[in-house]
Amino acid sequence: MIKTRYWVIGIAAVLVISVIAVLLMQRDGSADMTAEIYLDSECIKTIDLSEVYEPYSFTVEGQYGKNVISVERGKIRVSDADCPDRVCVNQGWQSTGELPIVCLPHRMVIKLVPNNPDDADDVDGVIQ
């Protein structure tokens, strides 16, 4: 039998690591983001959020249901959906790539990726 104390230490360690991971992820928020909308793992639309000047909405309809997506400069959200849990709507505005917006019932994912890729890619640009 393992003593309860050791179990508590182990669980606490996982908890602390998770909290640190969450905090680390929240830090890297770059301003220029491109939203990629995936439906059933296919990228159906990309929007450069830094080039949205007028807020607008559009509907993404898949075989499982509809999601209304609203875009504003630098941020994106699901404003309405006919999924049963509406978690995607409650996730609200997202402007960093930290957590993707996910609508599990409709198999819809909105990922935010930074516009300026890392230095390594820039070198390729110069060669071309």
Add this chain to the structure above:
Amino acid sequence: MKDKTKRLTRNALLTAAALIIFVVEAQIPIPVPIPGVKLGLANVITVYAMFLCGPLDTFAILLCRIILGSIFCGQMMSFLYSLCGGVLCYVVMLAMRRIVNENQIWVCSVIGAAAHNIGQISAAMAVLKTPAILSYLPVLLISGIITGAFTGFCAQFVVHRMKKINR
């Protein structure tokens, strides 16, 4: 014959209890808008069955609860996520059962909840083919450990009481 009937009745009762908890829980709004986060109160029944009813019965109760729960809540899409999470949680708790004592039942539940989250995430990554969903794992682990500890203590309390009655 009598034992068989008793076993069937007990399993049916536990499944019904788990199902009620599952359906009622689905009506409780969750304050954090993160997909996959929930209280997991039905896990109390799974943990209870794991320690008092044996592995096979527990698996039957778990499977019936997931299938019927998905039908009642009208979310067939979440069925797959629940199933993957539930089965992984079951396997881990089955292994844990032998290495914890009577006062560590809650530990079993915490690790089971973490396993449930890992199974859920894996299923979501497979269905959506988006590895980025993995970034939800730390968040789900935090919620899983907290809710797992809570349901674990509930289950431990019930197990201790039921052992006194059964004796």
